[in-house]
Amino acid sequence: MPHQNIQRKILRTICPDAKGLIAKITNICYKHELNIVQNNEFVDHLTGRFFMRTELEGIFNDATLLADLDGALPQGSVRELHSAGRRRIVVLVTKEAHCLGDLLMKSAYGGLDVEIAAVIGNHATLQTLVERFDIPFCLVSHEGLTREQHDQKMIEQIDQYQPDYVVLAKYMRVLTPAFVQHYPNQVINIHHSFLPAFIGARPYHQAYERGVKIIGATAHYVNDSLDEGPIIMQDVIHVDHTYSAEDMMRAGRDVEKNVLSRALYRVLAQRVFVYGNRTVIL
Template identity: 45%
Template sequence: MRTFRLVIACPDRVGIVAKVSNFLATYNGWITEASHHSDNQSGWFFMRHEIRADSLPFDLEGFRQAFAPIAREFEMEWRVTDSSQRKRVVLMASRESHCLADLLHRWHSGELDCDIPCVIANHDTLRSMVEWHGIPYHHVPVDPQDKAAAFAEVERLVLEQQADAIVLARYMQILPPALCERFAQRVINIHHSFLPSFVGAKPYHQASLRGVKLIGATCHYVTDELDAGPIIEQDVVRVSHRDSIEDMVRLGKDVEKMVLSRGLRYHLEDRVLVHDNKTVVFD
Protein backbone atom coordinates (compact mmCIF):
# COMPACT_ATOMS: atom_id res chain seq x y z
CA MET A 1 0.00 0.00 0.00
CA ARG A 2 1.37 3.37 -1.01
CA THR A 3 1.63 5.89 1.82
CA PHE A 4 2.92 9.37 2.48
CA ARG A 5 5.26 9.55 5.49
CA LEU A 6 5.00 12.80 7.41
CA VAL A 7 7.93 13.30 9.82
CA ILE A 8 7.99 16.29 12.17
CA ALA A 9 10.23 17.73 14.90
CA CYS A 10 9.43 21.03 16.58
CA PRO A 11 9.44 22.87 19.91
CA ASP A 12 6.85 21.22 22.13
CA ARG A 13 3.59 23.00 22.88
CA VAL A 14 -0.11 22.33 23.21
CA GLY A 15 -2.07 21.65 20.04
CA ILE A 16 0.48 20.08 17.67
CA VAL A 17 -1.22 16.70 17.34
CA ALA A 18 -4.66 18.31 17.12
CA LYS A 19 -3.54 20.66 14.36
CA VAL A 20 -1.92 17.92 12.28
CA SER A 21 -4.81 15.53 12.81
CA ASN A 22 -7.35 18.18 11.86
CA PHE A 23 -5.36 18.97 8.70
CA LEU A 24 -5.39 15.32 7.66
CA ALA A 25 -9.06 14.85 8.53
CA THR A 26 -9.99 17.94 6.52
CA TYR A 27 -8.57 16.25 3.42
CA ASN A 28 -9.97 12.81 4.33
CA GLY A 29 -6.46 11.53 5.10
CA TRP A 30 -6.46 7.92 6.32
CA ILE A 31 -3.77 7.48 8.99
CA THR A 32 -2.34 3.94 9.01
CA GLU A 33 0.38 4.51 11.61
CA ALA A 34 0.98 7.29 14.14
CA SER A 35 3.92 7.79 16.51
CA HIS A 36 4.60 10.65 18.95
CA HIS A 37 7.29 11.47 21.48
CA SER A 38 7.71 14.45 23.79
CA ASP A 39 11.27 14.94 25.03
CA ASN A 40 11.14 16.66 28.40
CA GLN A 41 14.88 17.24 28.47
CA SER A 42 15.11 19.16 25.19
CA GLY A 43 11.56 20.51 25.12
CA TRP A 44 11.01 19.15 21.61
CA PHE A 45 8.19 17.10 20.14
CA PHE A 46 8.60 14.38 17.51
CA MET A 47 5.97 12.86 15.28
CA ARG A 48 5.70 10.39 12.41
CA HIS A 49 2.48 9.62 10.55
CA GLU A 50 1.82 7.32 7.62
CA ILE A 51 -1.18 8.30 5.52
CA ARG A 52 -2.72 6.33 2.67
CA ALA A 53 -1.80 8.21 -0.47
CA ASP A 54 -5.02 7.22 -2.24
CA SER A 55 -7.11 8.85 0.52
CA LEU A 56 -5.75 12.34 -0.21
CA PRO A 57 -6.80 14.72 -2.99
CA PHE A 58 -3.24 15.83 -3.86
CA ASP A 59 0.18 14.49 -4.78
CA LEU A 60 3.34 14.86 -2.73
CA GLU A 61 4.04 18.42 -3.87
CA GLY A 62 0.42 19.37 -3.22
CA PHE A 63 0.76 17.95 0.30
CA ARG A 64 3.86 20.08 0.90
CA GLN A 65 2.13 23.24 -0.24
CA ALA A 66 -1.00 22.59 1.81
CA PHE A 67 0.90 21.71 4.98
CA ALA A 68 3.49 24.51 4.80
CA PRO A 69 1.43 27.12 6.76
CA ILE A 70 1.07 24.72 9.71
CA ALA A 71 4.79 23.96 9.61
CA ARG A 72 5.56 27.69 9.79
CA GLU A 73 3.11 28.24 12.62
CA PHE A 74 4.73 25.59 14.80
CA GLU A 75 8.34 26.18 13.63
CA MET A 76 8.59 22.62 12.41
CA GLU A 77 11.53 20.78 10.93
CA TRP A 78 9.62 18.43 8.68
CA ARG A 79 9.54 16.31 5.58
CA VAL A 80 7.01 14.20 3.73
CA THR A 81 8.03 11.31 1.52
CA ASP A 82 6.28 8.86 -0.80
CA SER A 83 6.73 5.18 0.08
CA SER A 84 6.57 4.27 -3.61
CA GLN A 85 9.72 6.27 -4.36
CA ARG A 86 12.52 3.83 -3.56
CA LYS A 87 15.64 5.33 -2.03
CA ARG A 88 18.95 4.81 -3.82
CA VAL A 89 21.58 3.29 -1.51
CA VAL A 90 25.29 3.11 -2.37
CA LEU A 91 27.09 0.41 -0.39
CA MET A 92 30.76 0.69 0.55
CA ALA A 93 33.00 -2.13 1.74
CA SER A 94 36.59 -3.25 2.15
CA ARG A 95 37.62 -6.92 2.54
CA GLU A 96 35.17 -8.35 5.06
CA SER A 97 32.03 -9.70 3.41
CA HIS A 98 29.54 -10.49 6.18
CA CYS A 99 27.67 -7.15 6.36
CA LEU A 100 27.74 -6.58 2.61
CA ALA A 101 26.60 -10.14 1.85
CA ASP A 102 23.74 -9.82 4.34
CA LEU A 103 22.49 -6.55 2.84
CA LEU A 104 22.75 -7.91 -0.70
CA HIS A 105 20.79 -11.00 0.29
CA ARG A 106 18.08 -8.94 1.96
CA TRP A 107 17.89 -6.68 -1.10
CA HIS A 108 17.85 -9.66 -3.51
CA SER A 109 15.02 -11.32 -1.56
CA GLY A 110 12.96 -8.11 -1.50
CA GLU A 111 13.36 -7.57 2.22
CA LEU A 112 15.03 -4.16 1.77
CA ASP A 113 12.87 -1.74 -0.18
CA CYS A 114 15.55 0.26 -1.98
CA ASP A 115 17.68 0.38 -5.12
CA ILE A 116 21.41 -0.37 -4.95
CA PRO A 117 22.98 1.36 -7.96
CA CYS A 118 26.54 0.30 -7.10
CA VAL A 119 29.04 -0.90 -4.55
CA ILE A 120 32.26 1.03 -3.92
CA ALA A 121 35.22 -0.75 -2.32
CA ASN A 122 38.85 0.02 -1.62
CA HIS A 123 39.80 -3.60 -2.38
CA ASP A 124 38.80 -5.84 -5.29
CA THR A 125 38.11 -8.84 -3.05
CA LEU A 126 34.30 -8.79 -3.14
CA ARG A 127 33.76 -8.08 -6.83
CA SER A 128 32.45 -11.51 -7.88
CA MET A 129 29.87 -11.60 -5.06
CA VAL A 130 28.55 -8.15 -5.92
CA GLU A 131 28.47 -8.68 -9.68
CA TRP A 132 26.61 -11.98 -9.20
CA HIS A 133 23.75 -9.79 -7.95
CA GLY A 134 23.92 -7.71 -11.14
CA ILE A 135 25.25 -4.65 -9.33
CA PRO A 136 28.18 -2.58 -10.68
CA TYR A 137 31.34 -2.78 -8.57
CA HIS A 138 33.73 0.17 -8.40
CA HIS A 139 37.20 -0.53 -7.07
CA VAL A 140 38.60 2.73 -5.66
CA PRO A 141 41.96 2.03 -3.97
CA VAL A 142 42.99 4.38 -1.17
CA ASP A 143 46.61 5.47 -1.13
CA PRO A 144 47.59 5.96 2.54
CA GLN A 145 49.91 8.79 1.45
CA ASP A 146 47.26 10.60 -0.62
CA LYS A 147 43.68 9.75 0.27
CA ALA A 148 42.16 12.87 -1.28
CA ALA A 149 42.10 11.49 -4.83
CA ALA A 150 40.25 8.35 -3.75
CA PHE A 151 37.62 10.24 -1.79
CA ALA A 152 37.13 12.67 -4.66
CA GLU A 153 36.31 9.66 -6.84
CA VAL A 154 33.98 8.28 -4.16
CA GLU A 155 32.15 11.60 -4.02
CA ARG A 156 31.90 11.69 -7.82
CA LEU A 157 30.39 8.20 -7.93
CA VAL A 158 27.91 8.94 -5.15
CA LEU A 159 26.72 12.11 -6.89
CA GLU A 160 26.62 10.38 -10.27
CA GLN A 161 24.39 7.66 -8.82
CA GLN A 162 22.14 10.26 -7.13
CA ALA A 163 22.42 8.35 -3.86
CA ASP A 164 19.92 9.05 -1.10
CA ALA A 165 22.03 7.12 1.41
CA ILE A 166 25.51 5.64 1.75
CA VAL A 167 26.08 2.54 3.89
CA LEU A 168 29.55 1.71 5.18
CA ALA A 169 29.26 -2.07 5.37
CA ARG A 170 32.58 -2.51 7.21
CA TYR A 171 34.31 0.03 4.98
CA MET A 172 37.55 0.36 6.90
CA GLN A 173 38.47 3.91 5.97
CA ILE A 174 37.65 7.17 7.76
CA LEU A 175 35.67 9.53 5.56
CA PRO A 176 37.06 13.08 5.34
CA PRO A 177 35.12 15.80 7.22
CA ALA A 178 33.98 17.50 4.00
CA LEU A 179 32.32 14.30 2.81
CA CYS A 180 30.68 13.75 6.20
CA GLU A 181 29.28 17.28 6.13
CA ARG A 182 28.05 17.12 2.54
CA PHE A 183 26.12 13.90 3.19
CA ALA A 184 25.13 14.59 6.80
CA GLN A 185 22.52 12.15 8.18
CA ARG A 186 22.78 10.14 4.97
CA VAL A 187 25.94 8.09 5.71
CA ILE A 188 25.27 5.03 7.88
CA ASN A 189 28.07 3.08 9.54
CA ILE A 190 28.27 -0.17 11.49
CA HIS A 191 30.78 -0.16 14.32
CA HIS A 192 31.65 -3.48 15.91
CA SER A 193 31.24 -2.42 19.52
CA PHE A 194 28.50 -1.14 21.82
CA LEU A 195 29.34 2.56 21.54
CA PRO A 196 30.52 4.67 23.27
CA SER A 197 32.68 1.76 24.49
CA PHE A 198 35.73 0.75 22.46
CA VAL A 199 35.86 3.44 19.79
CA GLY A 200 38.27 2.99 16.90
CA ALA A 201 40.22 -0.04 15.69
CA LYS A 202 40.11 -3.61 17.04
CA PRO A 203 37.23 -3.22 19.50
CA TYR A 204 36.99 -6.98 20.08
CA HIS A 205 40.62 -7.01 21.19
CA GLN A 206 39.87 -4.07 23.49
CA ALA A 207 36.82 -5.87 24.87
CA SER A 208 38.78 -9.06 25.50
CA LEU A 209 41.50 -7.20 27.38
CA ARG A 210 38.85 -5.46 29.49
CA GLY A 211 37.09 -8.73 30.31
CA VAL A 212 33.62 -7.54 29.32
CA LYS A 213 30.59 -9.82 29.61
CA LEU A 214 28.65 -8.22 26.75
CA ILE A 215 29.84 -7.27 23.28
CA GLY A 216 27.74 -5.52 20.72
CA ALA A 217 27.42 -3.48 17.57
CA THR A 218 26.23 0.03 16.83
CA CYS A 219 24.64 1.45 13.69
CA HIS A 220 25.05 5.22 13.57
CA TYR A 221 25.16 8.21 11.26
CA VAL A 222 28.67 9.28 10.35
CA THR A 223 30.05 12.62 11.49
CA ASP A 224 33.54 14.08 11.40
CA GLU A 225 34.10 12.79 14.96
CA LEU A 226 35.12 9.12 14.80
CA ASP A 227 32.36 6.70 15.86
CA ALA A 228 30.46 9.48 17.64
CA GLY A 229 27.52 10.20 15.33
CA PRO A 230 23.83 9.86 16.28
CA ILE A 231 23.03 6.24 17.14
CA ILE A 232 20.28 4.53 15.14
CA GLU A 233 20.36 0.97 16.49
CA GLN A 234 22.35 -1.26 18.86
CA ASP A 235 22.34 -4.82 20.14
CA VAL A 236 24.51 -7.08 22.29
CA VAL A 237 25.44 -10.72 22.84
CA ARG A 238 26.74 -12.25 26.07
CA VAL A 239 30.32 -13.51 26.29
CA SER A 240 32.47 -14.92 29.09
CA HIS A 241 36.06 -15.52 30.10
CA ARG A 242 35.94 -18.73 28.03
CA ASP A 243 35.56 -16.81 24.76
CA SER A 244 38.70 -16.02 22.80
CA ILE A 245 39.08 -12.97 20.60
CA GLU A 246 38.23 -15.21 17.64
CA ASP A 247 35.02 -16.31 19.40
CA MET A 248 34.09 -12.69 20.03
CA VAL A 249 34.68 -11.80 16.38
CA ARG A 250 32.48 -14.72 15.27
CA LEU A 251 29.68 -13.86 17.70
CA GLY A 252 30.00 -10.15 16.94
CA LYS A 253 29.59 -10.61 13.19
CA ASP A 254 26.07 -11.96 13.68
CA VAL A 255 25.15 -8.93 15.78
CA GLU A 256 26.73 -6.53 13.28
CA LYS A 257 24.61 -7.90 10.42
CA MET A 258 21.36 -7.65 12.35
CA VAL A 259 22.04 -4.18 13.72
CA LEU A 260 23.07 -2.75 10.35
CA SER A 261 20.10 -4.20 8.49
CA ARG A 262 17.65 -2.90 11.11
CA GLY A 263 19.27 0.53 11.14
CA LEU A 264 19.14 0.77 7.37
CA ARG A 265 15.51 -0.33 7.33
CA TYR A 266 14.58 2.36 9.88
CA HIS A 267 16.32 4.95 7.69
CA LEU A 268 14.64 3.75 4.50
CA GLU A 269 11.23 3.91 6.16
CA ASP A 270 11.83 7.45 7.52
CA ARG A 271 11.64 6.25 11.11
CA VAL A 272 14.75 8.08 12.36
CA LEU A 273 14.61 11.69 13.58
CA VAL A 274 17.87 13.39 14.58
CA HIS A 275 17.99 16.17 17.14
CA ASP A 276 21.39 17.47 18.19
CA ASN A 277 23.45 14.25 18.47
CA LYS A 278 20.57 12.00 19.53
CA THR A 279 17.92 10.13 17.62
CA VAL A 280 14.28 9.30 18.07
CA VAL A 281 13.54 6.02 16.27
CA PHE A 282 9.89 5.13 15.77
CA ASP A 283 10.35 1.40 15.24
Protein backbone atom coordinates in the same frame (compact mmCIF):
# COMPACT_ATOMS: atom_id res chain seq x y z
CA MET B 1 -10.58 -0.88 -4.22
CA PRO B 2 -7.41 1.15 -4.81
CA HIS B 3 -7.85 4.07 -7.19
CA GLN B 4 -4.92 4.64 -9.48
CA ASN B 5 -4.12 8.03 -7.94
CA ILE B 6 -4.18 6.74 -4.40
CA GLN B 7 -0.73 6.91 -2.93
CA ARG B 8 0.96 6.28 0.37
CA LYS B 9 3.28 8.97 1.74
CA ILE B 10 5.04 9.68 4.98
CA LEU B 11 4.86 13.08 6.63
CA ARG B 12 7.65 13.80 9.10
CA THR B 13 7.41 16.81 11.38
CA ILE B 14 9.98 18.19 13.82
CA CYS B 15 9.13 21.42 15.57
CA PRO B 16 9.19 23.25 18.88
CA ASP B 17 6.54 21.76 21.16
CA ALA B 18 3.31 23.72 21.48
CA LYS B 19 -0.26 23.11 22.55
CA GLY B 20 -2.49 21.63 19.90
CA LEU B 21 0.17 20.44 17.45
CA ILE B 22 -1.31 16.98 16.94
CA ALA B 23 -4.74 18.48 16.46
CA LYS B 24 -3.47 21.02 13.92
CA ILE B 25 -1.52 18.52 11.83
CA THR B 26 -4.16 15.79 11.87
CA ASN B 27 -6.88 18.36 11.09
CA ILE B 28 -5.01 19.38 7.96
CA CYS B 29 -4.67 15.74 6.91
CA TYR B 30 -8.37 15.23 7.60
CA LYS B 31 -9.26 18.32 5.56
CA HIS B 32 -7.19 16.90 2.68
CA GLU B 33 -9.19 13.66 2.98
CA LEU B 34 -6.03 11.70 3.70
CA ASN B 35 -6.36 8.60 5.79
CA ILE B 36 -3.88 8.20 8.66
CA VAL B 37 -2.65 4.63 8.35
CA GLN B 38 -0.27 4.98 11.24
CA ASN B 39 0.72 7.88 13.43
CA ASN B 40 3.47 8.14 16.02
CA GLU B 41 4.70 11.11 17.93
CA PHE B 42 7.11 11.95 20.71
CA VAL B 43 7.76 15.05 22.76
CA ASP B 44 11.19 15.52 24.26
CA HIS B 45 10.21 17.57 27.29
CA LEU B 46 13.85 18.27 28.13
CA THR B 47 14.46 20.22 24.93
CA GLY B 48 10.85 21.08 24.13
CA ARG B 49 10.90 19.40 20.77
CA PHE B 50 8.02 17.63 19.05
CA PHE B 51 8.45 14.75 16.58
CA MET B 52 5.71 13.17 14.50
CA ARG B 53 5.65 10.53 11.78
CA THR B 54 2.35 10.24 9.93
CA GLU B 55 1.78 7.55 7.35
CA LEU B 56 -0.93 8.81 5.01
CA GLU B 57 -2.99 7.27 2.24
CA GLY B 58 -5.11 9.10 -0.30
CA ILE B 59 -4.85 11.49 -3.21
CA PHE B 60 -2.11 13.98 -2.48
CA ASN B 61 -1.75 17.58 -3.48
CA ASP B 62 1.74 18.01 -2.09
CA ALA B 63 2.02 21.77 -2.61
CA THR B 64 -1.18 22.76 -0.84
CA LEU B 65 -0.66 20.16 1.90
CA LEU B 66 2.79 21.55 2.72
CA ALA B 67 1.56 25.13 2.45
CA ASP B 68 -1.29 24.38 4.86
CA LEU B 69 1.21 22.82 7.28
CA ASP B 70 3.55 25.80 7.00
CA GLY B 71 0.67 28.07 7.89
CA ALA B 72 -0.17 26.06 10.99
CA LEU B 73 3.19 25.04 12.43
CA PRO B 74 5.33 27.24 14.67
CA GLN B 75 8.47 28.90 13.37
CA GLY B 76 11.49 26.64 13.21
CA SER B 77 9.47 23.65 12.07
CA VAL B 78 10.77 21.08 9.65
CA ARG B 79 8.26 19.00 7.72
CA GLU B 80 9.07 16.52 5.00
CA LEU B 81 6.77 14.52 2.75
CA HIS B 82 8.29 11.29 1.46
CA SER B 83 6.76 8.82 -0.89
CA ALA B 84 6.62 5.36 0.63
CA GLY B 85 8.41 2.55 -1.11
CA ARG B 86 11.76 1.28 -2.22
CA ARG B 87 14.86 3.37 -1.45
CA ARG B 88 18.22 3.30 -3.21
CA ILE B 89 21.58 2.93 -1.48
CA VAL B 90 25.25 2.77 -2.30
CA VAL B 91 27.29 0.45 -0.09
CA LEU B 92 30.93 1.08 0.81
CA VAL B 93 33.13 -1.87 1.74
CA THR B 94 36.72 -2.84 2.37
CA LYS B 95 37.43 -6.58 2.69
CA GLU B 96 34.90 -8.14 5.04
CA ALA B 97 31.94 -9.85 3.40
CA HIS B 98 29.39 -10.52 6.12
CA CYS B 99 27.46 -7.23 6.29
CA LEU B 100 27.55 -6.79 2.53
CA GLY B 101 26.36 -10.38 2.01
CA ASP B 102 23.38 -9.82 4.28
CA LEU B 103 22.41 -6.64 2.41
CA LEU B 104 22.78 -8.36 -0.96
CA MET B 105 20.64 -11.28 0.18
CA LYS B 106 17.92 -9.07 1.66
CA SER B 107 17.82 -6.74 -1.30
CA ALA B 108 17.49 -9.68 -3.69
CA TYR B 109 15.35 -12.10 -1.68
CA GLY B 110 13.38 -9.92 0.71
CA GLY B 111 13.84 -8.40 4.12
CA LEU B 112 14.85 -4.89 3.11
CA ASP B 113 12.92 -2.78 0.64
CA VAL B 114 16.06 -1.41 -0.96
CA GLU B 115 17.85 -1.25 -4.27
CA ILE B 116 21.63 -1.52 -4.03
CA ALA B 117 22.65 0.79 -6.87
CA ALA B 118 26.33 -0.02 -6.51
CA VAL B 119 29.01 -1.28 -4.16
CA ILE B 120 32.23 0.68 -3.90
CA GLY B 121 35.34 -0.82 -2.34
CA ASN B 122 38.78 0.54 -1.61
CA HIS B 123 39.99 -3.03 -2.19
CA ALA B 124 38.90 -5.45 -4.90
CA THR B 125 38.37 -8.33 -2.47
CA LEU B 126 34.58 -8.32 -2.65
CA GLN B 127 34.18 -7.70 -6.37
CA THR B 128 33.25 -11.31 -7.16
CA LEU B 129 30.63 -11.46 -4.45
CA VAL B 130 28.97 -8.28 -5.66
CA GLU B 131 28.98 -9.35 -9.26
CA ARG B 132 27.40 -12.67 -8.31
CA PHE B 133 24.35 -10.58 -7.47
CA ASP B 134 24.52 -8.63 -10.75
CA ILE B 135 25.29 -5.35 -9.05
CA PRO B 136 28.03 -2.98 -10.22
CA PHE B 137 31.21 -2.97 -8.16
CA CYS B 138 33.56 0.03 -8.38
CA LEU B 139 37.08 -0.12 -7.09
CA VAL B 140 38.26 3.22 -5.77
CA SER B 141 41.67 2.47 -4.35
CA HIS B 142 43.11 4.81 -1.77
CA GLU B 143 46.65 3.96 -2.82
CA GLY B 144 48.75 7.06 -3.47
CA LEU B 145 45.91 9.44 -2.61
CA THR B 146 45.44 11.77 0.31
CA ARG B 147 42.35 11.11 2.38
CA GLU B 148 40.74 14.19 0.83
CA GLN B 149 41.52 13.08 -2.71
CA HIS B 150 40.22 9.60 -2.07
CA ASP B 151 36.99 10.81 -0.52
CA GLN B 152 36.51 13.19 -3.43
CA LYS B 153 36.80 10.27 -5.86
CA MET B 154 34.34 8.30 -3.76
CA ILE B 155 31.87 11.18 -3.84
CA GLU B 156 32.10 11.36 -7.61
CA GLN B 157 31.37 7.67 -7.92
CA ILE B 158 28.56 7.71 -5.37
CA ASP B 159 26.83 10.75 -6.82
CA GLN B 160 26.44 9.06 -10.18
CA TYR B 161 23.95 6.75 -8.50
CA GLN B 162 22.04 9.43 -6.58
CA PRO B 163 21.42 7.21 -3.59
CA ASP B 164 19.09 8.04 -0.72
CA TYR B 165 21.65 6.69 1.75
CA VAL B 166 25.29 5.64 1.84
CA VAL B 167 25.81 2.50 3.92
CA LEU B 168 29.23 1.69 5.35
CA ALA B 169 29.25 -2.10 5.53
CA LYS B 170 32.57 -2.51 7.33
CA TYR B 171 34.24 0.24 5.35
CA MET B 172 37.42 0.53 7.38
CA ARG B 173 38.54 4.06 6.63
CA VAL B 174 37.87 7.28 8.47
CA LEU B 175 35.84 9.70 6.35
CA THR B 176 36.77 13.34 5.89
CA PRO B 177 34.45 16.09 7.13
CA ALA B 178 33.93 17.08 3.50
CA PHE B 179 32.52 13.64 2.72
CA VAL B 180 30.28 13.57 5.77
CA GLN B 181 28.93 17.06 5.12
CA HIS B 182 28.18 16.12 1.54
CA TYR B 183 25.66 13.53 2.80
CA PRO B 184 24.02 15.05 5.88
CA ASN B 185 22.19 12.39 7.93
CA GLN B 186 22.56 10.02 4.99
CA VAL B 187 25.64 8.03 5.95
CA ILE B 188 25.03 4.97 8.14
CA ASN B 189 27.84 2.99 9.70
CA ILE B 190 28.09 -0.28 11.59
CA HIS B 191 30.66 -0.08 14.34
CA HIS B 192 32.02 -3.34 15.68
CA SER B 193 31.62 -2.55 19.33
CA PHE B 194 29.05 -1.52 21.83
CA LEU B 195 29.66 2.23 21.64
CA PRO B 196 30.90 4.18 23.49
CA ALA B 197 33.07 1.32 24.73
CA PHE B 198 36.12 0.50 22.66
CA ILE B 199 36.08 3.44 20.32
CA GLY B 200 38.70 3.22 17.62
CA ALA B 201 40.67 0.41 16.10
CA ARG B 202 40.58 -3.29 16.93
CA PRO B 203 37.65 -3.16 19.34
CA TYR B 204 37.46 -6.95 19.69
CA HIS B 205 41.06 -7.03 20.83
CA GLN B 206 40.32 -4.24 23.27
CA ALA B 207 37.28 -6.19 24.50
CA TYR B 208 39.35 -9.32 24.92
CA GLU B 209 42.03 -7.42 26.84
CA ARG B 210 39.44 -5.93 29.17
CA GLY B 211 37.88 -9.34 29.82
CA VAL B 212 34.31 -8.27 29.07
CA LYS B 213 31.49 -10.80 29.20
CA ILE B 214 29.42 -9.12 26.51
CA ILE B 215 30.31 -7.81 23.06
CA GLY B 216 28.13 -5.74 20.79
CA ALA B 217 27.67 -3.68 17.69
CA THR B 218 26.31 -0.21 17.02
CA ALA B 219 24.65 1.20 13.93
CA HIS B 220 24.86 4.98 13.81
CA TYR B 221 24.76 7.99 11.55
CA VAL B 222 28.20 9.29 10.75
CA ASN B 223 29.02 12.83 11.71
CA ASP B 224 32.30 14.68 11.97
CA SER B 225 33.62 12.87 15.01
CA LEU B 226 34.78 9.34 14.44
CA ASP B 227 32.49 6.75 16.05
CA GLU B 228 30.42 9.50 17.58
CA GLY B 229 27.31 10.04 15.49
CA PRO B 230 23.72 9.52 16.62
CA ILE B 231 23.08 5.87 17.53
CA ILE B 232 20.25 4.11 15.71
CA MET B 233 20.48 0.59 17.07
CA GLN B 234 22.67 -1.61 19.25
CA ASP B 235 22.74 -5.22 20.19
CA VAL B 236 25.00 -7.57 22.11
CA ILE B 237 25.84 -11.20 22.71
CA HIS B 238 27.28 -12.89 25.75
CA VAL B 239 30.82 -14.24 25.57
CA ASP B 240 32.98 -16.00 28.14
CA HIS B 241 36.57 -16.80 28.99
CA THR B 242 36.78 -19.44 26.26
CA TYR B 243 36.50 -16.76 23.55
CA SER B 244 39.74 -15.55 22.02
CA ALA B 245 39.75 -12.15 20.31
CA GLU B 246 39.27 -14.05 17.04
CA ASP B 247 36.28 -15.94 18.45
CA MET B 248 34.77 -12.63 19.54
CA MET B 249 35.31 -11.30 16.06
CA ARG B 250 33.60 -14.29 14.46
CA ALA B 251 30.65 -14.22 16.84
CA GLY B 252 30.47 -10.46 16.58
CA ARG B 253 30.01 -10.57 12.83
CA ASP B 254 26.49 -11.94 13.18
CA VAL B 255 25.62 -9.16 15.60
CA GLU B 256 27.08 -6.56 13.28
CA LYS B 257 25.11 -7.66 10.27
CA ASN B 258 21.88 -8.02 12.24
CA VAL B 259 22.20 -4.59 13.83
CA LEU B 260 23.07 -2.88 10.55
CA SER B 261 20.17 -4.52 8.77
CA ARG B 262 17.65 -3.73 11.51
CA ALA B 263 18.83 -0.12 11.69
CA LEU B 264 18.60 0.26 7.94
CA TYR B 265 15.09 -1.21 7.96
CA ARG B 266 13.93 1.62 10.21
CA VAL B 267 15.85 4.29 8.32
CA LEU B 268 14.31 3.13 5.02
CA ALA B 269 10.85 3.27 6.55
CA GLN B 270 11.50 6.93 7.43
CA ARG B 271 11.17 6.08 11.12
CA VAL B 272 14.44 7.56 12.39
CA PHE B 273 14.64 11.24 13.36
CA VAL B 274 18.00 12.78 14.24
CA TYR B 275 18.36 15.70 16.59
CA GLY B 276 21.62 16.72 18.16
CA ASN B 277 23.50 13.53 18.90
CA ARG B 278 20.39 11.42 19.47
CA THR B 279 17.77 9.58 17.47
CA VAL B 280 14.04 9.26 17.96
CA ILE B 281 12.60 6.17 16.29
CA LEU B 282 8.86 6.36 15.62
